[in-house]
Amino acid sequence: MFQAERRDVAYQPPKLSAPKEQDQPRLVHVPDPDREDMYFPDIWLRDNCLCKECFLPQTLSRLPQLWNNLDTSVRVLRHSVDRDQKILFIEWSDGHASQYPFSWLRERDFSPANRQRYLRECYRPEQILWSGQDFEQIRQVFYYEELISCDAALRQWLYHLAVYGVAMVKDAPLEMDVLRRLSNRVGFMRRTTYGEEFSVRAQPGASNYAYLAAPLPLHTDMPYLEYLPGVTMLHTLEQSASPGGVNLLADAFYVAEMMRDRYPEQFRVLCQTPVDWADIGSDGDLKFHNIWRAPVINLDAEGQCMRINHSIPQRDSHFSVPVEQVRPWYEAMATFVGLAHEHSSRFKTTPGDVLTFNNLRLVHGRTGYDDTEHNVRHILGAFIDWDIVYSRLRVLRNARQLT
Incomplete structure (x- = not known):
């Protein structure tokens, strides 16, 4: 770390x-x-x-x-x-x-x-970056009812999420409004083209890769949006009894800093080469065609990592860069993906778990699983924007200082 x-x-x-x-x-x-x-x-x-x-x-x-x-x-x-x-x-x-x-x-x-x-x-609290081997040390558990009823617990959860980029909520009821209640404790949900909440389970003929039972490679959610949802929340309602469905999680800022140190030219390529990210399809009656062009690694004015864009299924076949930049980008990206897998953590959630993580910083995925009538995996998801999280953290901090 x-x-x-x-x-x-x-x-x-x-x-x-x-x-x-x-x-x-x-x-x-x-x-x-x-x-x-x-x-x-x-x-x-x-x-x-x-x-x-x-x-x-x-x-x-x-x-x-x-x-x-x-x-x-x-x-x-x-x-x-x-x-x-x-x-x-x-x-x-x-x-x-x-x-x-x-x-x-x-x-x-x-x-x-x-x-x-x-x-x-x-x-904003200073971030502490971590490798997969550090995951058990930085992993912290919070309990749903405490987050709903106690401002001190809520502040600790949001602070840990801001510093380490991931936190696990346990003992949530197996009800459909859990993420809404958590979001309302912070502020409000972020609506996307998939609605305020989205249900992740195997669907025949699905228009989104996440809705398949096949392995889901490491990725950030919705890199095709300029205003990327900041915090992803995944509530496990049902978990596959098969060996599959294992969560994969890696701190991509840690990976980026490794590349800055070990492979500076490839780091530069991933910071400076714009990539076309796209999502074309429909959800219910809503048809959409989202495109955003941005590098994989995005830096702020001080040169620090501020956003990672990565999703193999949602990287467009359009690549609007000069031809001489194409191969160096692929070579740099192969290094990035290899390091992300090398430094990823693996764990499997159980019903009642809510996995919360920084979608601008972490890449996540899962292994494939068997999908049958008697072996169902059902995850409910939602987003909160970081602006709302940081605002709530400051309000809670100020209230604590006044007491």
């Missing part, structure tokens, strides 16, 4: 008397007798003035008037600190005056340590 670290530079105290002022941020020094001093860019302070002309308390947001004619040359004329009340006062070159409580400034301090604290505690 290893932690997905955010890249940052070491913090250096600003040099306020640099020879080329235009090359340096204009910083306001705020001495704090109780903690380390703080430094803030002057234009950021002006943008975030908290007076009634600039800020609307009931919406916790700035008013747009300043931005209708933003003067980026605005300067601090005078500033002072009330050490007793712990307030910073500023008079501006545009005639405006502002004041900022130390408590508010401290939450927004630009020091690397504070930025990291905010990103880790409020924005």
Whole structure:
């Protein structure tokens, strides 16, 4: 296991008397007798003035008037600190005056340590990546009734899901509304072309590969959607008594980081080659033709993995790239798939289990199974978006801090 670290530079105290002022941020020094001093860019302070002309308390947001004619040359004329009340006062070159409580400034301090604290505690927990051999160590069980009735348990489940990308819920009733009740505890379900909930069991003549009893290779759900569903929830209602139907699960971010380290050129290929993902068919009366072009490995602005796209049945035969990029992509993809299988975990759910995992990060599949009248495998599935999960986590965290 290893932690997905955010890249940052070491913090250096600003040099306020640099020879080329235009090359340096204009910083306001705020001495704090109780903690380390703080430094803030002057234009950021002006943008975030908290007076009634600039800020609307009931919406916790700035008013747009300043931005209708933003003067980026605005300067601090005078500033002072009330050490007793712990307030910073500023008079501006545009005639405006502002004041900022130390408590508010401290939450927004630009020091690397504070930025990291905010990103880790409020924005999103840092992810810990894992190999298949680590699965039993990171696997954590939560219980359905506790999640429904206890906010502390709910917070722990969502936090674990955010950090490790997978969590198992046990002892759920064998009822059709289990996923809806769990989703409502978080926020609400994500609707797709297959509805809000989908039933996975063998269907003759199925239009979706998941509805066959054949082996289901490792994949992410719905890579053909630009707005990919974030969290997959699979509730086992009936499980095949045959040796098959075994779940396969791998942390594809772990695999991607291995490729970045061991096979950097193939990693680059999977990050930069757009692939055509498609889903053409119907569900009930709804006909659809979904297409999304994106690489297998998607990185954020800091170079960290943010989304994996992979599904063999739903990769289109259209490949809209120059011909010289085709073979290198196949070679890189063969490495990716091989590593994903090598570092996957295997387990079999039982009736009442709800497997929950990060669909942007993990690839999942299952082995084939015998499908007969007396040997049925029935899984009910649903999605929640990560935006909703993170929002609920922050609300639960804030409520905990107030108690």
